[in-house]
Amino acid sequence: MNPAGAPSSFTLAGPWVDVAATGEEVTSLSPVGDGVVNALDGQHGSVPLSGTGFAAPVVSGLAALIRARFPALTARQVMQRITSTAHHPPAGWNPLVGNGTIDALAALSTDSPPPAPAAKPDAAAAPITAPTMPVPADHHSRDAALGGTAIGLVVLVAVLASFGATKPRLGPSGRDSVVGD
Numbered sequence: 665m666n667p668a669g670a671p672s673s674f675t676l677a678g679p680w681v682d683v684a685a686t687g688e689e690v691t692s693l694s695p696v697g698d699g700v701v702n703a704l705d706g707q708h709g710s711v712p713l714s715g716t717g718f719a720a721p722v723v724s725g726l727a728a729l730i731r732a733r734f735p736a737l738t739a740r741q742v743m744q745r746i747t748s749t750a751h752h753p754p755a756g757w758n759p760l761v762g763n764g765t766i767d768a769l770a771a772l773s774t775d776s777p778p779p780a781p782a783a784k785p786d787a788a789a790a791p792i793t794a795p796t797m798p799v800p801a802d803h804h805s806r807d808a809a810l811g812g813t814a815i816g817l818v819v820l821v822a823v824l825a826s827f828g829a830t831k832p833r834l835g836p837s838g839r840d841s842v843v844g845d
Contacts, residue, residue: 665719671760674715681762682743683750685726687719688712726768733772745771 666672666688675684689712691702703710723746730742737745749771750764757763 665761665765669765672714675760676716677759679759681759683723683747683763684761684765685719685722686765687716687722688714690714690718692718723766726766726771729768730771745774749774 665684665686667686671677671684672688674687689702691700692713693699694701695704701713703712705711726746727742730737730745734742734745746766747763749767750762751767752764753761
């Protein structure tokens with residue numbers, strides 16, 4: 665939202681928008697020192713602080729204040745309080761500002777939660793089915809075959825190695841070599 669209360673030019677409209685907050689020409693903490701700033705130095709002079717990165721923390725801060733004021737509320741109830749106390753657009757929910765611009769004073773000073781705002785268009789919940797888990801394959805036969813093959817190869821190598829150890833060695837003349845010849 666801009667200071668006049670209209671959606672900002674950089675607003676990303678869509679069905680995900682629940683509420684809006686000021687994100688243009690905001691005052692924030694200085695990134696380089698103590699104090700507050702409302703602009704940063706740019707190539708062509710001062711640039712006002714603007715962006716969704718400034719609006720989102722305002723809504724998050726309001727949620728934190730509501731949790732501090734009403735600690736028994738669930739997260740869903742905090743969200744409900746923020747949306748139901750917002751300044752609603754005349755035609756109801758819309759993709760630019762959702763349920764409207766947040767009103768921190770109303771969200772924090774209303775003793776009982778106000779009624780729920782009108783639902784978003786196409787907000788009918790479709791049932792979600794859990795994915796089916798595949799039945800794990802039975803690998804017992806494969807494991808037994810691989811194990812048997814491995815044991816057979818070990819026995820074969822052992823037998824061949826034992827024959828090689830007992831075979832007489834022939835010397836250069838073709839006769840058995842004897843130690844000490």
